[in-house]
Amino acid sequence: xxxxxxxxxxxxxxxxxxxxxxxxxxxxxxxxxxxxxxxxxxxxxxxxxxxxxxxxxxxxxxxxxxxxxxxxxxxxxxxxxxxxxxxxxxxxxxxxxxxxxxxxxxxxxxxxxxxxxxxxxxxxxxxxxxxxxxxxxxxxxxxxxxxxxxxxxxxxxxxxxxxxxxxxxxxxxxxxxxxxxxxxxxxxxxxxxxxxxxxxxxxxxxxxxxxxxxxxxxxxxxxxxxxxxxxxxxxxxxxxxxxxxxxxxxxxxxxxxxxxxxxxxxxxxxxxxxxxxxxxxxxxxxxxxxxxxxxxxxxxxxxxxxxxxxxxxxxxxxxxxxxxxxxxxxxxxxxxxxxxxxxxxxxxxxxxxxxxxxxxxxxxxxxxxxxxxxxxxxxxxxxxxxxxxxxxxxxxxxxxxxxxxxxxxxxxxxxxxxxxxxxxxxxxxxxxxxxxxxxxxxxxxxxxxxxxxxxxxxxxxxxxxxxxxxxxxxxxxxxxxxxxxxxxxxxxxxxxxxxxxxxxxxxxxxxx
Numbered sequence: 117x118x119x120x121x122x123x124x125x126x127x128x129x130x131x132x133x134x135x136x137x138x139x140x141x142x143x144x145x146x147x148x149x150x151x152x153x154x155x156x157x158x159x160x161x162x163x164x165x166x167x168x169x170x171x172x173x174x175x176x177x178x179x180x181x182x183x184x185x186x187x188x189x190x191x192x193x194x195x196x197x198x199x200x201x202x203x204x205x206x207x208x209x210x211x212x213x214x215x216x217x218x219x220x221x222x223x224x225x226x227x228x229x230x231x232x233x234x235x236x237x238x239x240x241x242x243x244x245x246x247x248x249x250x251x252x253x254x255x256x257x258x259x260x261x262x263x264x265x266x267x268x269x270x271x272x273x274x275x276x277x278x279x280x281x282x283x284x285x286x287x288x289x290x291x292x293x294x295x296x297x298x299x300x301x302x303x304x305x306x307x308x309x310x311x312x313x314x315x316x317x318x319x320x321x322x323x324x325x326x327x328x329x330x331x332x333x334x335x336x337x338x339x340x341x342x343x344x345x346x347x348x349x350x351x352x353x354x355x356x357x358x359x360x361x362x363x364x365x366x367x368x369x370x371x372x373x374x375x376x377x378x379x380x381x382x383x384x385x386x387x388x389x390x391x392x393x394x395x396x397x398x399x400x401x402x403x404x405x406x407x408x409x410x411x412x413x414x415x416x417x418x419x420x421x422x423x424x425x426x427x428x429x430x431x432x433x434x435x436x437x438x439x440x441x442x443x444x445x446x447x448x449x450x451x452x453x454x455x456x457x458x459x460x461x462x463x464x465x466x467x468x469x470x471x472x473x474x475x476x477x478x479x480x481x482x483x484x485x486x487x488x489x490x491x492x493x494x495x496x497x498x499x500x501x502x503x504x505x506x507x508x509x510x511x512x513x514x515x516x517x518x519x520x521x522x523x524x525x526x527x528x529x530x531x532x533x534x535x536x537x538x539x540x541x542x543x544x545x546x547x548x549x550x551x552x553x554x555x556x557x558x559x560x561x562x563x564x565x566x567x568x569x570x571x572x573x574x575x576x577x578x579x580x581x582x583x584x585x586x587x588x589x590x591x592x593x594x595x596x597x598x599x600x601x602x603x604x605x606x607x608x609x610x611x612x613x614x615x616x617x618x619x620x621x622x623x624x625x626x627x628x
Contacts, residue, residue, distance in 0.1 A: 523619030
């Protein structure tokens, strides 16, 4: 079936949603040249495109985008550069409402980076701005990765979109990048300084209101997180812009912003004030180095400004850095969203570690959240990566905590697990052998959960009962590990136990 015939079956009000998956897979086996043919067909049939199922069209846009960018080869980039911007404009105008992945079309325009493509890109931004800040960031990212595009094709025209919550921060980040990298003689937003100052005041007031009443940003967690992330990103970008523009008229609003409790915003405002020569801002920046969640940025800004010698050297030690990395990671919206009440290094070791050829420093950091009548604590890892397990590690031996993180971090095609429902006959027989072994050891009520494959070795993970205690247990016939699950709020799961098993083996082998 030709591409035109396949597309005809996908477009229009009468498209079969069930058959669409198969047809989309056919298109996904194509190449960059076939993706161009798809775009031409879509642009040539605007009415039929507009009547199509938004879900099918969104999936089709994803397929086309992937075919064009998946290998990032010189040939593919040349093909993207030859795309006619008006074809993208026509498709964008014809898409049915609620179509997902619309932003991928605009990403193709910024990848092309010609004057014509960027002018069309800005026009579409003004007419139909994205609703998600991550989509906006992806669309603009090629312009931060290349310096071969005409700045005047984007700025100042794109600044008309600063009223769009999902777009404002990314646009200012791009303008800040151009200023910092020396690609422009004057900051692209210098001509709207008063508007930037006013916008910072509005965002700061909104964030302050949120700190007093979190429900001000919405009634459900995803909405609150989305709006908070947009507001924080915009406040950070505005502080950076005002610092780069360098006009002292911004000091008043920056002083309002530095009083907010949000560490990232507070640090950015203090850094901006210090750059503008404000003494109170300089003092606050130095003070923020004592706060683990703000420490890394405060030190970086102080060093940039030549005042890093005023920061206590105790905040630059490896332990202080590990605590700061953990606090910063936990503060991210996709983690806890707020800094921990307390962080403290529990143990640090130099180890040969999975995926590294040379020894690395691995640090376990204990963190706590004091939430009045409730508390939460655990141990996370910094060094090879910053990560915290969802299961409770607080009562485990330190050696095992290093092991479970080593097992989690291991990445090898011959290290994986197979859940019970996906096992083949040979794997089920192996699990039966492991189950019999555990029965001999006294485990009861055994239920298979997964089979772990570790290079040439295999191990079975089960839920079980031993001496009246519910547990999860793993065995390879020689080594058996169990962990109690009864009475624990966040017990180890099957994958956690497999991580512990393989981590023990790797650390014993690499670090005898």
